[in-house]
Amino acid sequence: MIDDLWYKNGVIYCLSVGTYMDANGDGIGDFSGLLRRLDYLHGLGITAIWLMPFQPSPNRDDGYDISDYYDVDPRYGTLGDFVEFTHGCQQRGIRVIIDLVVNHTSDQHDWFRSARRSKDSPYRDWYVWSDKKPANANTGMVFPGVQKSTWTRDKQAGAWYFHRFYDFQPDLNTSNPHVQAEILKIMGFWIQLGVSGFRMDAVPFVIATKGASRRKPVEQYDMLRSFREFLQWRQGNAIILAEANVLPETDMEYFGRDGDRMHMMFNFHVNQHLFYALASADTKPLAKALTATKPRPATAQWGLFLRNHDELDLGRLSKPQRETVFEAFGADKSMQLYDRGIRRRLAPMLGGDRRRIELAYSVMCTLPGTPVIRYGDELGMGDNLDLPERGCARTPMQWSTEPHAGFTESDRPCVPVIDNGPYGYEHVNAAKQRRDPNSMLNWTERIVRMRKEVPEVGWGDFRVIASRNPAILIIRYDWRNNSVLFVHNFAEKPLEISFNVGLPDDAGNLLVNLLTEDHSRADEAGRHKLLMEAYGYRWYRVGGLDYLLKRSDIDTMEPRTRRQSS
Template sequence: MVSNDPFWYKDAVFYEIHVKAYADGNGDGIGDFQGLIGKLDYLEWLGVDCIWLLPFYPSPLRDDGYDVADFLTVAEQYGTMQDVKQLLDEAHRRGIRVIVDLVLNHTSDRHAWFQESRQSPHSSKRGFYVWSDTDRKYGKARIIFIDTEKSNWTWDPEAKAFYWHRFFSHQPDLNYDNPEVRQAMLDIMTFWLDQGLDGFRCDAVPYLFEREGTICENLPETHDYLKDIRRRIDASYQGRILLAEANQWPTDVRPYFGDGDEFHMAFHFPLMPRLYMGVRSETRDPIIDMFTHTPEIPPNCQWCLFLRNHDELTLEMCSGEERDYMYYTYARDPSMRRNIGIGRRLAPLLENDRRKIELLHSLVFTLPGSPIIYYGDEIGMGDNLKLKDRDGVRTPMQWTMDRNAGFSSCDADRLYLPVVADALYGYQAVNVESQKEAPHSLLHWMKRMIAARKQFPAFGRGAITFLRPANGKVLAYLREHEGVVLLLVHNLAGSAQSVELDLKGFAGSTPVELLGEARFPTVTERPYVLTLAPYGFYWLNLMRKPADGESYGIEQTVL
């Protein structure tokens, strides 16, 4: 069963799943809830604490489900409400929580609310969306999907008016100035919480309100509404969480935590590209700089850290120079670029270098926050650049080397997307079954690291102190929580490095490596020397010699 700890999310390892991509239970070529239920044992084995499901609502699928046509049921191809309940029961029985995507900002243009809204200025749903006779309002708001959209306004010939949309033109923004909209979205949330869901990953939260003369992002009205949501959830539901998707600078995201009374969690978007930059440039500066610019958050809140997700590797939070660097180093081929970012999975981004894959995972597992693993990255799945938009990173999960990678029993041409089948990342080479068989596979490594992380609440809850040794290729930091001190040392370079760490404050402690429990030489007043293999890292627990105030009085004479 799931734990009762109200702060469970601070220690949790999250795992992002697209229902259609994970496992096909009925053989129609599209993943579904029954398929996913069948894989819960695997997720439990891996050590996942919480699943984040991408939208599974009925949708015309013009934005992979983020264009919701009905918030209160399940898309037919994925199953039924009964299946969702079964999934929740089975997941909870295994100690796994489930959160789902909720698109607060907009709906599909097929949603009944929009259809009714567009019919007449006098429609009861007219006020559910932002209509205008002109496309000149809110001119300071940026266009997010610059590849496809020319304006945030689109003319609707049926309504004979422009409607506001921050994303695709088929995704009209809801009008949160309308109290009926605010209530309707709250009702939708309580509906799902009543089913047993453990929370929501709230999509595109900065854009809920519009005000002339502003960039229409992060407005005070948005925060007021989000606080209202939180109040209502806290009042009636225990241990449920709200996770904010706000692709913003940490200082801009910080208000979304409020005083611990708004979102429980938020993604740390700008850190992610800097992890890649740090490894490629072999310097810790981009990573430390990012934390220097990350404000404190309330104690009951948490960052979500990730390496990849279902979208492109977004470079929105990069300067032009940084963006050029990322394109140059990670996406020299233009076909790899999507919107303002890179449409590749983790393993291909890192040239399938197992050392780098492990290093980056070590960073997201040990820096302040809770890690999210994108499905398939635990086995080093590849992508398919030939697929449109971001579909290249949304291909079927590779379970076995059998037909359709064990994802579905259907004919291959009925699959929602083809499985990756190239020589390097194809399902014959990269799949769960074979990696489960190999004790030293990436999958087993991930399982071990997740297990090691769970042993120490300091990873999720501890304070961080960066050490600044002379060797700038080494990123070293301490995580401290309730007397436990962990020392994390990472070599960002592709060559072996030696580093001298100032650990005077811990003289007398014995570093114990977390995975093998090997004891390292005792820390003294002198610089502590470590050598690291290329892209190597250590997770060390600085075990203090019990002080008089902590000893039991029997240690020295126990034998």
Template sequence: MRNWWYKNAIFYSLDVETFMDSDGDGIGDFQGLTSRLDYLSALGITCLWLLPFYPSPNRDNGYDVMDYYNIDPRLGTLGDFVEFMHQAGERGIRVMIDLVVNHTSNLHPWFQAARSDKNSKYHDYYVWVENPPQTQPEQINFPGEQESIWEYDEKAGAYYLHHFYKEQPDLNIANPEVQEEIRKIMGFWLQLGVSGFRIDAAPFLINPVGIPESPNLESFLREMREFLISRRGDAVLLAEANVPPEKIPVYFGNGDRCQILFNFLLNQHIFLALARQDSQALREGLKILPDIPQIGQWLNFVRHHDELTLDGLSKSEQEEIFQAFAPEKNMQIFGHGVRRRLPPMLAGDRRRIELTYSLLFSLPGTPLLRYGEEIGMGDDLSLPGRDSVRTVMQWSDAHNGGFSTASPDALAQPVIKEGEYGYKRVNVATQQRDRDSLINWMERVIGIRKQCPQFGWGKWQILETDSECVFAHCCDWEGKAALAVHNLSDKPCIARLQVQDYKYLFDLFSDSQYEPLDGDGDLSSIPLEAYGYRWLQVNRKG
């Protein structure tokens, strides 16, 4: 078997500063994260994706980088990072990190040199113009928080390009010296043991907008991949590319660019299907995905550290999701996003929460969990912007949810104190003592998912049913097949599959104890509870 380890991995995303504080200063750190590796291993996690941990003024959650070759001193030292990498490896956990090279902080020494001296080589690390073109509405990433992609710098006497906040000047990726610097950054962290990189804002990395006379920057993805595998043959590139279906092949190439892409398109269609309690949107979401190279993989997710973006849907479809899951204006962001975690979106309905994660773990691709999803953490809508879904991890019902011994006002991000999702009610320690808790359900589903490589490796097909509320699909791999059936509605039903190719063997996983199917492997009639789900081991007939 090829060493495409990511095909059957369980990804887990976290921000070091909000995960575990080891020294009581209110900020999570690498020593704290290292102390929780046994927890992550027991949960079944096989790959961690770490959000930026570089030195930063933190005007954009660490995505405004000041030094690509170091650790934010609040989070520890390079020595702490190396020890963390060693301990993760001892537990069979790989580590991927964010590669944030579309832009830097405006406090980065490169930018400070660039604005101070036009003859400095660093001046050409950025994109400058004296008379900027008019910014078009579609170029604005943060409507309401951003008016232009050009900002005047008095010291330089020119405007610089920034596709994101004005404190984040874009790097000139067309400059060969910048490309060489990116390779050095990759080489540095690969030497310290990481298994790959999440390319932040990948479309802007290769988008020539604003860069005069730029070459074809799409080829740089291939050059990054070539460098990656020359240093570590099993390392991967994961692209954050929320783009239309016709642009997705740019990122996979012929299997010679990125190996993994976030499945933004399917994610949006999942929520549309949940809002409608109808499988049609989910079926459409799968059907519009282009064919990808065999080496390629989708990374499926429910929620992550940013908003739930709905920009791939029509305005009316966005409104359906808003009405169902984010009806108040302060639950929405940027005009097409939802700034909530899943449990409050689903009104805490355990049946719907399980159904959604059952879909996540069985849909074709690799699943990603965001820290706290395993215990059903909520959000804090009193916090600004995306911070609503970035509160600290809730470990116990102790002070600050067991995250830190510091005073609450010293925390990197607040802890949720009150209400249904406060740390007194929702935390790891309490749930680990409860056999029926969400965290124990998560451990089970992860364990079963690892035993079903068909979902990650297999060839998939949607199965026809006679119920609009039922979504059924099957994945075949190396002579074995797994079939999953989900009832998206609030009423029990009988799923009648219009399939002749498979015969039933036994149930793998389900929302309740169902009777084995009757008949000689017959799949034509499958009972499901309201919001019910069943994973079945099946065989091809003959």
């Protein structure tokens, strides 16, 4: 069971093929280039690669406007190149997850071209139409300030079509059984080519009822179950990782109370409160967010992340909390996006402060769930605010001090490489950091390796340990007769703290530090006293390092009570 649920204790790495590595010198990354970099990713220790869209596309929204679901965009290579890539991943024990963008298509997709030509087209009902402009056409935009409406009149069709996103991305009528059958066929196609799962884009919109007469969309959760059932039959260990920025009270609707819907979901609720904690040094709201999102089926998992390819969405925070985060990490209007988020990468948001960057990654790797790393963040890459909207944090990977950071031999890369300032590729690149034992890259490699050695985080039950100082977050995990404990100081100053591990008898008397030789023994009252440096973190295993000898083969309800040896 543990091996089958590989996603419970994995480390996922997200990248865009077009900005990772260009092998043929045309300025655009491709699968041949990505294949050449698999040993780098294998060395980093990641267990799965999540690919952003690479199917044929007019590329007006970074590939999220797909015009053919059954091919590879020629800019990135061929289906043969893709299969070579997945084979290379299998050889290295790395799984592949791909974006599944089925809420909408490109307006250049053959389905939409056919649908707009005639009301009698077999694809007409694959999209959402209205003979007149709906009353709610100017509401519900995903990109406020950039997007003007969710309905657009098509002259050729003589009707209005619905688009939750940009007007060149008409929504599929996902309530149509033919569309649902096609989604299953798309998943089956890529599974056959070596894919182990899908990151499903915009899931709440996919399952919502759509149409001009729908004042309030209704979520069709059973659709998620049909997706899950198809995967279980086609390939038992394939997963769906859902992008669903929803309130905690609806989480179980997406997971399924019996664990029969989505395997994983991104934890947006915790992500936003984590950034509030980083901005304010107040972890209390984060602890509440962890408690609110704690209920989930045993086979389900959260995806934990810091930054992704979109803006940092702060919509779930209160207005004062949101203003605190904006002030700390994106005070300038050029850093903000869509009236709700910050479009920067992590390192510049944290002022390039290595202590804070390490703290943030240490927290992410020790919160309940599976960590998801954004390409380039293992180096501390920066952003280019001169690029429009989300493009500022989607610049090419910085490999070396060679021209264009070793990304391409072309003089015209598809996106400008960051070439000046403290985050320019002369200063921030993989080759330079590989030679420095204290670099961000080598630190990330060590932390990834250690994260995989604490499966308690992925599998176990957690408890937030009380601390008198709101800047301190202490979490303990228990699983199969083993326990681990993590301490983080979000404050910019050193803090003395005291706490009890909270295990029966003397089980929590010894804390063995997994990252340094700084171990801790409890006093006679059973309390540990620590001096935490500014932005400091500790990873402890409770008891001795003979924990594998004590691990149970089955899940037990009670944490161990036996005396631990040192």
